[in-house]
Amino acid sequence: MLDYKALPKIELHAHLSGSISRQCLHEVWLLKKAADETDLQDPLIEMPPGKHDYDLKTFFPLFSSYIYNLVNDGPVLRYTTLSVLRDFAEDGVVYLELRTTPRAMPAVGLTEADYVRTILDTIAEFERSAEGKTLRTKLILSIDRRNNPTQARQVLALCKQFLGLGVVGIDLCGNPAVPLDPQLAPVFEDARCVPGLGMTLHFAEAECSGSDAELDMLLSWRPDRLGHVICVSERVRREIAGRKGIGLELCLSCNVHAGMVHGGFESHHFGEWWKAADAVVVLSTDDVGIFGSPLSNEYALAAQHFGLSRAHICGLIRKGLDVIFGGEEEKSRLRDILWKA
Numbered sequence: 001m002l003d004y005k006a007l008p009k010i011e012l013h014a015h016l017s018g019s020i021s022r023q024c025l026h027e028v029w030l031l032k033k034a035a036d037e038t039d040l041q042d043p044l045i046e047m048p049p050g051k052h053d054y055d056l057k058t059f060f061p062l063f064s065s066y067i068y069n070l071v072n073d074g075p076v077l078r079y080t081t082l083s084v085l086r087d088f089a090e091d092g093v094v095y096l097e098l099r100t101t102p103r104a105m106p107a108v109g110l111t112e113a114d115y116v117r118t119i120l121d122t123i124a125e126f127e128r129s130a131e132g133k134t135l136r137t138k139l140i141l142s143i144d145r146r147n148n149p150t151q152a153r154q155v156l157a158l159c160k161q162f163l164g165l166g167v168v169g170i171d172l173c174g175n176p177a178v179p180l181d182p183q184l185a186p187v188f189e190d191a192r193c194v195p196g197l198g199m200t201l202h203f204a205e206a207e208c209s210g211s212d213a214e215l216d217m218l219l220s221w222r223p224d225r226l227g228h229v230i231c232v233s234e235r236v237r238r239e240i241a242g243r244k245g246i247g248l249e250l251c252l253s254c255n256v257h258a259g260m261v262h263g264g265f266e267s268h269h270f271g272e273w274w275k276a277a278d279a280v281v282v283l284s285t286d287d288v289g290i291f292g293s294p295l296s297n298e299y300a301l302a303a304q305h306f307g308l309s310r311a312h313i314c315g316l317i318r319k320g321l322d323v324i325f326g327g328e329e330e331k332s333r334l335r336d337i338l339w340k341a
């Protein structure tokens with residue numbers, strides 16, 4: 001199997017909290033344990049190395065009852081963010097769009113805006129360092145399906161506040177088993193009217209979030225990109241194919257390990273989409289800390305299971321440039337890097 005680590009890559013669908021390595025969480029736990037600040041179990045026991053088969057039932061509680069309780073103050077947010085950036089840079093990622101749901105940490109006096117600011121400051125700090133020379137990182141703020149309209153409005157307000165300061169897009173994420181509140185629609189419709197703000201949506205991750213009614217509503221918000229695109233009817237599939245230039249963030253290992261697709265890698269819908277003339281497919285990791293497959297490995301898997309040559313892979317990565325939210329200056333920097341690779 002070829003090693004795609006050295007190949008410059010772009011990653012557009014990565015959740016900050018789910019991208020933290022178990023080793024990094026373990027280091028945080030050791031510090032908290034020594035300071036008598038946590039009763040949580042060691043992350044290496046809670047999430048044993050090599051365990052990647054989290055499904056939709058076990059995945060979301062891992063965050064709400066564990067990871068969020070460990071990453072619960074400003075210094076740890078900075079420490080874990082730096083670790084995530086370092087891991088992507090070491091894997092050869094040259095452009096990264098990280099996403100996160102703004103989270104207040106009232107026990108330490110951190111507001112949602114402080115949370116976003118801390119991450120952006122950490123990104124800037126990393127980019128000034130020697131190890132952060134080639135990786136450029138932007139931030140997407142996510143509205144969780146659990147959010148009520150007021151909370152969703154607050155996320156949109158933060159997008160506007162930090163637009164041009166590192167935030168480039170808005171996302172809809174969260175447990176697909178949570179019914180989508182139609183009252184979130186006006187928030188996304190307003191987001192669509194904010195110049196320069198990209199929109200990506202978790203789309204048809206599971207049967208329960210794959211009804212035509214839900215997908216028609218999501219498509220009516222005119223998103224720039226869709227994540228996952230698993231449980232779609234033939235009609236919706238044609239509708240997506242007809243949206244010229246729409247970006248599809250497809251995640252191989254996450255979908256296979258979590259049992260979201262059946263039949264293993266070979267039957268993943270990447271095989272149908274990657275040659276599509278109008279859609280732009282971008283391979284993504286989703287949650288490398290949970291599913292254990294860095295982006296270089298996702299490309300190796302695509303090559304192995306779908307017969308992509310190195311030229312195909314380079315072509316795919318270059319095409320992905322069309323759907324980044326980072327703007328023209330960033331595109332031109334990336335053109336220099338990707339066309340030399």
Ligand SMILES: [Zn+2]
Nearest residue numbers: 015202227286
């Ligand atoms: Zn995701």
